[in-house]
Amino acid sequence: MTQETLFEVNAMPYRQAIPVYGYRFGSNKKTLAIMGAMRGDEFQQMYICAKLVKALTKIEAEGNLNKDYGILVIPSASQFSMNVGKRFWPVDNTDINRMFPGYDKGETTQRLADSIFRELKGYQYGIQLASFYIAGEFLPHVRLMNTGYTNPDDGYLFGLPYLVLRKPKPYDTTTLNYNWQVFETDAFSVYTKATERLDEENANIALEAILRFMAKKGFIDYEGEFGTKTSFVEEDDMLTIQTKAAGLFRPIAKAGDLVLENEEIAEILSPYTAEKLEVIKAKKKGRVFFVRHAEAIMEHDLIFRIIPEEA
Template sequence: MMRKVNLFTLDTPYREPLTVLGYEFGRQDAEKCVAIVGSMRGNEVEQTYVCADLVRRLAVLEEKGAMDPGKRVLVVPSVNAFSMNISERFWPVDKTDINRMFPGYDLGETTQRIADGLFSAVQGYAYGVQLCSFYLPGDFQPHVRVTDAGPISQESLRMADAFGFPYVVAKKPSSFDTTTLNYNWQVWDTHAFSVFVRDMGSLSTHNATEVEDCILRFLDDRGVVRFTLPGGFRSTHLDESALVDVRSERAGGFFLRDVEPGERVRAGQTLGQVLDAGDAHVKEMLAAPIDGRVFFCHVDPLINQYTIAFKIAAETTWSHAE
């Protein structure tokens, strides 16, 4: 039966110790099959909820005998409850990002030690799923992303279809990607998948359920759970570099958007407007440069000049994995 385990505890200089909890399914001596990690940042509320509700759903499946006890599953809903409790995105003492500290260092700074504690707990699993957020605040078309870390990534891209997300995105790593959990999982031979929910900082149980269903489809494909979940998409594969950015090139101000993620748009169609903060006149109309679907939308009511307001997946880039 499900076990609630203390993965590690870390003393902090200004508050009570940070304790990171996980929920295990399967026998304690079972092979390490899937590790699922939720929020590392304080505003990743939806990511935490997805993992917490997934724990509930897996517990029900386990009680019904619909999980393979010979395959161990670990779910870690939150790694940074400290920041979430005080509404800070990053570690509040020094503003560092835990997901830029892997594989960690047990004698380093606080966030390096947190990364080390987490990586020690999730290392050695065959598959790793991380609930992520983007560096820009906004709404996404839900998708699963694989960062290119070598030959293992190509196999992971083929496996990613099992989630049933609308999109599977391949990402070429930048320099900072080498210090993320996803990349380091792959270096240590774990198939790693970054799952992006629709939004960040808010909570939609409908959106969360869609993402949970996709993760359960993947667990079914890997033989962890024994049931068939209807629905899902035949995933479209695209490279992150193929997404077309639409920026507020001329000015900042109030931001009004006319489209949502997933909407089909035509070249020249109005996507949103930037209004003057003094008299609300229109300073810039943002239009689709190509035919495609909206992949990402800026959501804050204010926008700065040169900020990415939308990302469009071009129709000509759409293809399905063979």
Template sequence: MNKEIIFSMNTAFRGEYVIHGYSYGRGEQSACIVGAMRGNEYQQLYICSLLAKKLAELEAQGSIASGKEILLIPTLNYSSMNAKKKRWISDDSDINRSFPGNPKGPATSRIAATLLERIKNYSYGIQFTSFYLQGRSIPHVRMMATGKESISLANLFGMPYVLTGENRAFDKVTLNYNLQLQGTQAFSVYSSTTETIDDASANMAVSSVLRFLTRMGIIKYDCHGGYISTTINESALVSIKADEAGFFRKLVEVDSEVKRGQVLAEIVNPMDGSVKAEIVASTDGIVFFVQDSPMVFQNVVVYKIIRRIHR
């Protein structure tokens, strides 16, 4: 394992800020893996820590393919994690909304530009990304729709689902979109959680990456074949909203199969304990996402169901 400085800068009060990268194997720049970009992405950093341990073991065993190099960057934003902030510690900007970045611009823009320049020649880019809604979701792989994406490659992770869909307004300033434009096949690997540690889905994410690296001939590793991924378009995800605000009493967990009309959760009046509303499935399917806040606003998305799919 070789440790390198990806980016460094001085700060006003905290001394030098250094982003480290760790490379395993030597040779062709094969795969780059990026972890937490925000201060609340504990699960994503945890996954990197597990992956780092595994890659170190594989390297010690001589199981990194000859002439292949893997770069792992566990976190770009550890100060925000230390300060319990989600975005960049000094100006609330978001590294994953700063790409392609500007080497002469503000700090997050400089980090984005420096990172992109460093990893532009890797064949594959993998980012452990947090789901945009707060809660638990089924682990999945997502590719940005740039016209250069390859869904068949995404299947090689062996995750339960591969998610495709139209780009959202902010996608064009993310790492993965810009990596794709530079010619790197880039994948977003989503685990079940963000702010809490979930060992099972963390290990699934690690296994999926090792499986992909094996299948691309970058490592030699005997692993389970994983899932034959089901590819779904985001348009197949039906949003179920809370008609009322209050305490959220969850009755159905993520990854459960549900029937149309089934009660998924209850909204409880915080003043008198009465059930203000029942959250009802509007379609048959499998629960892809469920929110995990103790209380909810009116009209927020509390469930997403993969429409008309069965186990």
């Protein structure tokens, strides 16, 4: 393993540049790149990458890493946002993962996206430890953008419960996953339940999934957990549940719960009297895939996604 300073971020008001580190394993061949945190609350994503660096260091030292392949891990490019407790870039509240492929003469996050993409472009495979654009809890899954360059079969190699295929919307065209695929990298986004907190159990699920993928591709010699049967889901087939009333959000169902049609899954309460303003029910029988994390909620906010199951 070699540690490199890939580039530096000149982020005032700090008196010195912030380095972005990369950890390389194997050869110089561009086989697999793994990207961790790009937002200031993605501590779980950074932690998974840190655990991956530790695991690969041991695997390589024991001679179980195929030297014909090259692997790059970047745990974080969002140290500045993390240091000041902001999810997005603190100066202008912009999102690095909405700036790809970047522009070296643009705004700070455009230049940062350009620096990241220069390091990640050209790899055969790419894995992003991702988070959703709103805070919440997911079932562990691997996600693909349906760009026309997608190879869904490789998504099953992670052994996670779900493989989700997303039809890109216009704003997706500036994400890392989309641009990786446009530049001919087979790209995957791995999601776990946590983002802003360290969740050891789910960090290990993601770590094992990535190592399992690498082993099945022949990059490493590794015997870990077998994983689970993977169900294929198109995101457009999921049931989306939004609020009709604003107030305090009290979820009843959790991610992973099997809910029945018309079962109560959440309540919206008055912040002044605790009166029930809305009782939210499942539209159909299904598995809760996503639950929003929020104390206060607005009208028409997304709060649940449910994978429908046959009654």
